[in-house]
Amino acid sequence: MKHFSDYLYVQSIAKSSMKELGTFIKEGITEREIVMKAEDILRQKGVERFWYYNIGAFVHVGTRTNISESGRDYRPSEQKVGKNDIVTVDLSPEINAFWGDYARTFIVIEGSAVDEIQLQCQHNSFADEFGHGLHTEKQLRRLFKAYVEPEKTFEEVYLHMNRAIQQLGYVNLDFAGNLGHTIEFHKEERSYFERGNTRKIGEAAFFTFEPHIKHANGAYGFKREDIYYFRNGELKVL
Structure with missing residues (x-):
């Protein structure tokens, strides 16, 4: 595939950068500092x-x-990460005109960012809500991969996945x-x-799949984004 290695390279930088960022996120750090x-x-x-x-x-x-806004309007705030909190990060690196696009949700429990295995070991209301949101994002990814085919239209996938979000008890937060x-x-293209x-x-x-969701009765938003492509008709993650 033309330019595959270029996109793979910049996306790999986004992924490794996100992993490194996880060691920085903790209680007291501001949105702007992140x-x-x-x-x-x-x-x-x-x-x-x-x-x-x-x-x-x-x-x-x-x-x-929960905020969904265009990058035209975005200004990072001075809001600090709490003891039990949530942080969404969406990275947009570009190298030689090739894009990376990668988003994840970090969970902070007792002041430190935890991975999903550590989160499962926690037993409080925050961990339960946060864990459910992360699980739902992964479930949507599985449903997306099972449904998407080269002959499907963007509209068909939009309608199918929005129904899935609603059936799971969540709301699509994207401003558009x-x-x-x-x-x-x-x-612009x-x-x-x-x-x-x-x-x-x-x-x-x-193309990306990046549902920005919250539980219908929840207080927090969740994001998960990857870049996808077809190889011999099969959907792959970059």
């Missing part, structure tokens, strides 16, 4: 540009994880209602998983 640290990590790995309105890390803390987009060389987009998914070389 943005600055994330962008510093990306630059240390060779990233010189950020394709999403020059934002390297789109970060929200606590109940601000979409669930992902194609990877392009110019952000992106196609979205949205109503009315009858383009076939197989026509796109790379």
Whole structure:
């Protein structure tokens, strides 16, 4: 596939940077500090540009994880990570015009970021709610992979996955209602998983799936984003 190695390289930087960022996130750190640290990590790995309105890390803390906004309007806040809290991070590195796009949700319990195995060992209301949200994001990813085919349209996937979100008791928080987009060389050229987009998914070389959700009765938002592509008709994660 043309440019596959270029996209794989920049996405690998996003993934390793996210992992490194997890050791920095803890109680008392502000949203702005997380943005600055994330962008510093990306630059240390060779990233010189950020394709999403020059934002390297789109970060929200606590109940601000419910906020869905365009990068045109985003300004990181001084809100601090709490003792039991949640942080969403969306990275947008660019190298030689090739994009990475990768988002994850960090869970902070008793002041420190924990992985999913550690979270399962916790027994409090925060851990239960946070764990359920992470589980739902993974479940949506499985449903997405089971449904998506090259001949499906972006609209068909949008409708199917939004029904799945509702059936799981969650709400799509995206300000535009979409669930992902194609990877392009110019952000204005992106196609979205949205109503009315009858383009076939197989026509796109790379695309994201990035549901931004919250439980219908919950207080926090969750994000998980990866880049996908088809190889011999089979859906793969970059």
